Amino acid sequence: MKNKAITPRDQDFARWYDDVVKAARLATYSGVKGCVIIEPNGYAIWENMQKVLDGMFKETGHQNVNMPVFIPESLLNKEAEHVEGFAPEVAWVTMGGKKELEERMCVRPTSETLFSEYYANTVNSHRDLPKLYNQWVNVVRWEKETRPFLRSREFLWQEGHTIHETAKEAEEETMRMLKIYQKFFTDYLAIPAIVGQKTEKEKFAGAEYTYTIEALMYNGVSLQSGTSHYFGQKFSKPFDITFSNRNNELEHVYQTSWGVSTRMIGGLIMVHSDDNGLVLPPKIAPRQVVIVPIKNESNVISKADEILDALQDRGITAFVDMSEKSPGFKFAEHETNGIPVRIEIGPRDLEENSLVVARRDTREKMTIAADSGVADYVEDLLQEIQDNLLKMATERRDALTYTATTLEEMEKIMNTQPGFVKAMWCGDEECELKIKEIRGTKSRCIPFPEEQEHISDTCVCCGKPAKTEVIWGIQY
């Protein structure tokens, strides 16, 4: 059975994506241009992401705070590269009530400036360090083209902002948070994302360097999914965030910031979902199991309740769908919504002491004994689905990871079936710009040294001696 509301993925990926977002009721356009409404099914995924990540942040000593949503223009202007990067894409508040403001303020596109001002006012001594703060907030960037979850004028995210006594500590923090993101992607989202460093051209406006986590979508397009920035003293100097160090000298702090956003929901969709709708890894699915009684009969209902209890006892989020729709309608709806496991219980099954279990990832149906072993079976199955989604995504990523030694090779790949292309680079921005002419291909990241391969001696673009390997891709 085919979901008629969803364009086949291999026919038109962009329409397929929009159809899945709509059919699974994750988000919808609002009357506010470029902004979306995140609906219950979408927001519940975000809540689960928040819960897991927030736990990881707190385990590593981070605390949550809340900074103002506005940034006065003079504050935004304090760090030159930063303002250059962000000023063209902010929304400006110019009036409060009926009065023109003396100084206009932007709605935060990111909060380095606010955190820097706060830290400058509150930190005095090395005993005050480190400060490991994070906030879960909305931010606004005045984008021209928008797509639900991938790029919208307002989005939700977390932004960590930390300050440290030494460069080494701050650099360790930058790496620690990248690794946390990678762990979250692998273990929860079942997305085998790659990590590395951004080139100078692609780094964050105001950073010394930027680490990035990049995921490959089903169609071979890359999604920048999170970043972790090392600022060194690039903000602490203009904002004058000083502390008296252990030698009793005044020194500027070393700073980081890192963030992931609701964009991850877009990544989840484009990595795992299919022509029948959303597919969710069990560890991030708001509801892991749905039990559908085929008939509204008392022995069926009581069996459903018994299984519900057994599943909930193990911490599995399950529910019984008692709505008045037909079983077939329910099956399709829960499939569209990406519920990982569906249990069907009918009177005839019960006579044979059996029930049917359907898994969303492969859409297989299994008949199993309706005895005390159901919870065991489902628990194992959820883990198997989680593992299988990661395995399939890894296989696809690997199949779409290429090497290229010439521009022609790269061009051919990107025009046939794009993906991650590993190629050597001379370090020159001109070559990046030239490569960009191939369907907008950009450097995704410079892999960390231990993961670099020696693909060739020369730059894929200009043929001059290569400095490093770079992974290239077409991006969202």
Place this chain on the structure above:
Amino acid sequence: MKNKAITPRDQDFARWYDDVVKAARLATYSGVKGCVIIEPNGYAIWENMQKVLDGMFKETGHQNVNMPVFIPESLLNKEAEHVEGFAPEVAWVTMGGKKELEERMCVRPTSETLFSEYYANTVNSHRDLPKLYNQWVNVVRWEKETRPFLRSREFLWQEGHTIHETAKEAEEETMRMLKIYQKFFTDYLAIPAIVGQKTEKEKFAGAEYTYTIEALMYNGVSLQSGTSHYFGQKFSKPFDITFSNRNNELEHVYQTSWGVSTRMIGGLIMVHSDDNGLVLPPKIAPRQVVIVPIKNESNVISKADEILDALQDRGITAFVDMSEKSPGFKFAEHETNGIPVRIEIGPRDLEENSLVVARRDTREKMTIAADSGVADYVEDLLQEIQDNLLKMATERRDALTYTATTLEEMEKIMNTQPGFVKAMWCGDEECELKIKEIRGTKSRCIPFPEEQEHISDTCVCCGKPAKTEVIWGIQY
């Protein structure tokens, strides 16, 4: 020992409040006029409030969503009373990037208009109802005078917005959410808040009627702490939110909204705290128990860890303070921060197999046996503190609840020791305005019929026949 950073509460309540906010590091002013930064100690309280309330909302069938932060002017203008109430106090975005917007947008002061537009676009049939949505977001109101948590240009809150098939269902929802707020205040915040209906003059801009939860602060001033509005069809008509009802006729939905905010943190402070800083009810305290080793000796540390494990096993949030500060400094700091229970363990105590337990509410110190009974003792003590805070707050509220039959009586009360004043009212707005001349005294609420007392036959102000009892107070 007196905390020198805190002005005595009975000497200058306003300064005392600001001092507690600062000393307990709950919030601080930002460079953005009228906006505060919520610091880790303050935000952790908000996180606990969110967790408990969100659980209560979900148990009663509500789902979370996220609406845009902006409202186009034309959308805000759709309901006449609503725009009149809010337009004077909104922040206007007029530019996106370098371009002037074709239509200016306000930063949401509340989201009735956005929800109404969404519901109009998505609801068709009685089978789509009810919709029970909520969101946890920031809102902006361009206030002139601001105070941390009590009134600031940006604050955090939740706003529930529901639509129903019948007026009866919507009215039941309005009451259900008021009762949930009241339960939360009583059981978690240990605040004996009163509930009732706002007068016409004080109701929400656009509501048929507004229920309110009002708390009495230590100084006898009232704090409007949450509201639940019944809209009837006042939004569904201008926004044209229709559904086909069970008779297959097109009908406008019946609507509610309800919200509480970070203002509750201000209420917590002003009800329970004292001259030594913050006092927190254990059920809302981010950290319930601190264990302070008096000496850094191995048997002391291992005892501290043993007790920590025993407390954590019971779900008590405890931590050992191993920082390098002196014990006396630690005691004062944890007291200022309002940690409900402190356990002190010294080598001499251990020789005698005893330890000291200090409770924050009464500041009593108890010496108890350092054996396996410690966790039992602490668990009981936390409950006792929770109960005692509610008891003390209730006694104070009752002591500051008066009746008045004449304006002179009311004036005398408000000029001596203000509080809640129960008095009869004719229903005329002119009398409300006249009473307001007494230090800004306003009607807090009309108690529900079953809670009304027959104080007199005549209006406290004009002497004409009274229609109802009203509880009056000076407000924040």
